[in-house]
Amino acid sequence: MARNPQLNANGELIHLLSTEGLPKAILTHILDTADNFVSVSDREVKKVPLLRGKSVFNLFFENSTRTRTTFDIAATRLSADVYTLDIARSSTAKGESLLDTIANLSAMAADIFVVRHSESGAPYLIAQHVAPHVHVINAGDGRHAHPTQGLLDMYTIRHYKKDFTNLSVAIVGDVLHSRVARSDIHALTTLGCPDVRVVGPRTLVPSDLSHMGVRVCHTLEEGIKDCDVVITLRLQNERMSGALLPSSQEYFKSFGVTPERLRWAKPDAIVMHPGPVNRGVEIESAVVDGRQSVVLPQVTFGIAVRMAVMSIVAGNVA
Amino acid sequence: MARNPQLNANGELIHLLSTEGLPKAILTHILDTADNFVSVSDREVKKVPLLRGKSVFNLFFENSTRTRTTFDIAATRLSADVYTLDIARSSTAKGESLLDTIANLSAMAADIFVVRHSESGAPYLIAQHVAPHVHVINAGDGRHAHPTQGLLDMYTIRHYKKDFTNLSVAIVGDVLHSRVARSDIHALTTLGCPDVRVVGPRTLVPSDLSHMGVRVCHTLEEGIKDCDVVITLRLQNERMSGALLPSSQEYFKSFGVTPERLRWAKPDAIVMHPGPVNRGVEIESAVVDGRQSVVLPQVTFGIAVRMAVMSIVAGNVA
C-alpha cells in the first residue's frame, strides 16, 4: 500500500490508526482543534451539534470500560448517536468473521467505528474494507498503537510546556509491551521533540530501540535527569511476576517515581500516566497527588482530543 | 381470541407479533412506509423526530446483539429514547415473573416493547397484558415468528422484483426450526406470491408443509429451478451434528448454494440470507459476495422496515 491509509488523496485525515507516519501538520491540526473543545465540557450545556444524526459504533473486541467511556462521552458531546456493541456476545461469537461483522454494521449506515482489538493491525484491516464515507479510529490494537492516548499526551505536554522543540521527555516503564509508548514516541519525534528517552529494566526496555529516535536508559536517574516531562506507563499485572520482572516491589525499588527521585528532573517537570495508576508500583501516591502530576488533566484533555479526531475525520471523505 | 391481537377495532396495527394473519393492505402499508425511511439513513442527519420523547424498551430474553442493534438504531433514528435491559441480570433472575416485569416497565411509561424470547408466544402474552397505549414488537420468539425479518425480506424482494404475483421464491435450509422461514412464507402467500418452495433434507423440511401453501422439494435443483429469489437460512450449529444432520459438510454437499448450482435459478435471481452467514455451509463465499447477493441490502432495508413498524404502531391505539 503506497499511500498512508490514514489520509485521502488530498492528504486529509480519514482514519486515525496510528501516530506513526502522520505529518506534523495533521498532528498540530488535531491539537488545535482540541483546544476549541476543551471549553465545551465546562459549559452549562456540554454539547455541540457537529455530529448530530451521525452513528458512532464502539467496537471493543478487547474490554476497556475507561477508554470506551471517554469515546462515548466525546461522541455524545458532539451530538452523535453512539451504539456500543457487546462484541463478546455478538455474532463474532457465532463464528462470523471480523470483516462480515464490519460489512453488516456498515450496511446499518455507520459513520465512525471506534475499534479496540487485541490483535495489532485489526483497525487497519477494517479501514481497508469500509465504504468511503466510513471512518475508523483505533482505540488500541495489541501492542501496536493507541493513537488517541498518544495525542492526548501531546496535548497535555503542549498545554504545560508550549513548545516541543526544546523538551526532554522520559517514558518510564514497560516500553516493550506498551502501545502508549509507541504512539507517544512517534508523535513526539514528529512534533520535533529533540530528546526522547525510554527508561526501564533491560527486560522491558530493549537496547535496540534507537531506530525509533529515542535514547535508551536503564537507570531512572539517567532517564529522568533534567527532563521536562516524565511519562510513566502502567505495569500490567501479568508482567509483574515471572520471567520479565521478579515482582512489583522490585520494579518500584528501581524505577518507581517518588518525590525524592523526581528531583532529578527539572523543578517544573510534569508527571503523566495513562491510568489506571498502580499506586506504589510505577509511581508513589505523593507524586500522583502532588503538584507536578497532570494525570487528571490528561483525562479531561482526552475527551477534547477524541472530539477533535472524530469531528476532523467525519469532515473528510476517502 | 376472536379478533387478531395485532389489530385494533379499526383494523389498524397496534402490535407486530407475526406476519401470519396480517392483511395484505397492512403488509403493503409497512413496505410503503419503509420506502420513506430508506433515505433517512443516507442523510447527513440520519434522524426524523417521529418518536421524539417516546420510550422504547429492548427486552431481549434471548441474546441477539445484531437484531437488538438494528432495533436500537431504528428507534434512535426516529428520535425515541431507547432503554436496553440486561434481562439476564435483572429482576426476572430474582424470580420475578415475565408479567410482573412487564407491569413494572409499563408503570415507567413505556411506549414500545421490543421482545425477543426463546418461548414461542411470549410476545403474545405480553401484548395481552399491556395498557392500550403500549405496543409490542416481536423480535423473534422461539421457532414461531420473526416478523420484522419476514418484512425486511419482503421489502428486499419487492425492491428488486417489483411485483410478487409472478414470482417463484425458494426457501432453502432448516425450515423446520426457522422462525424466519415461517414469517417469510406467511408474508409471501399473503402478498400473492404464487410459487413458494421449501427446500432441504427430509429431516429439516417435513413433507407435510403443504398446508402452508408451499411446495416441498428435497433436492436443490428441483427447489431453485427457474426461481426468482433464493432465500437461504442459517444452519444453527446445534443442528449440524447429531440426529438431524450428519455434518455441515454433508449439508453443503447437497444444499449449499454455489455459483454453479445457482445457474439452475433464473439468471437475474437474487440470493438472500438473514445473517450471520456460515460461509461454506449454507452458501459459498463466491455467492455471498457475488453480483446476485443482496445480503447487505437486506441489512440496510431492515433498519427502514423497523422504523416503519415502530412509527406505524406508535400512531395507533388499542
Next chain:
Amino acid sequence: MARNPQLNANGELIHLLSTEGLPKAILTHILDTADNFVSVSDREVKKVPLLRGKSVFNLFFENSTRTRTTFDIAATRLSADVYTLDIARSSTAKGESLLDTIANLSAMAADIFVVRHSESGAPYLIAQHVAPHVHVINAGDGRHAHPTQGLLDMYTIRHYKKDFTNLSVAIVGDVLHSRVARSDIHALTTLGCPDVRVVGPRTLVPSDLSHMGVRVCHTLEEGIKDCDVVITLRLQNERMSGALLPSSQEYFKSFGVTPERLRWAKPDAIVMHPGPVNRGVEIESAVVDGRQSVVLPQVTFGIAVRMAVMSIVAGNVA
C-alpha cells in the same frame, strides 16, 4: 463533620445520601417538585430540557437493573446524557481504588453520580471527594440507606393519604437488613407521622429499635391493626433458609399479607412494596393485584421523584 454533608452553607440540597437528617422543608420540596414531573411521563413528548447537556453517570457497584433503569429514565426525561458504567468489568476490577475511579470520571466533566454500592457509606465517601459542581445520589448503600426509594414511598403515601400527621404506618418484614425500611422510617418521622410500627419476627425486627421513634410489633395483627399504610419489604432469598428464618413458607404463615389479614388494617389502607415482589412470601397475589395495592403507582412515582432529586441538586452548588 459538623455540617450535614447533603446540604451547602445555604442549607440547599447538593447530594442525596440519606433521608436521615434532611429537614422537613427539603423533603417537602422534593415531593412538591415531583408533583410537576408526574405529568411529564404522560405527555406525548416525555421530556423537559432541564438537564440538557449534563452528564449523569450510573455507577452501580452492586447490580440492580430495575433501579438503574429508573434513574436512566429519569435522567433521560430531563434531557441529560446518561453513561452507565459496567463497574464489574472496569478499572476497579484492575485494582483501581474507588476514589481514583471517581476522580477520573470527575475529570471527564461529570455532573451527577448515581451510586449503588454494597458498602454502607460509599456514597458519603464519594460526596466528600467530588468537586463543588458535582452531585452524588445514593441509589442504595449496603444496609444503610435507599433515599430515593424512601422518598417515592413518601410521595405515594402523600398522594393517597394527603397528610402525614394523622397516619399509622406499618413496615412489615426484614427490617433489620432493609435500607428501604431505614429510609422510610427517617422520612416518616421527619414528615410528622405519629405512629410508625415495624413488624416481623424477632430475628428480623430487633426490639431495640425504639430509638428510631418506632413501635416494634412481633405479630402481624398488632402491627397492622387500624393502620393506614402497610409497607411490605422484600424478603431476600439468602435470608429464607438458615439461622434467621426457618423458611419462606414459615414466614408467610406468620407475616404474609393476605386479603383476610389485611382487614385488620383500616378499610382504605394502602399496601406498598418496593419490588420485586415475592408473591406468596411477603404478600399474597390477591393483595398485590387487589384494589388496595399501590405497588405499580410506586414505580410510576419513582421516576418523578428521581427527576425531582436530580433537578434540585443540579441547581445547587457546594
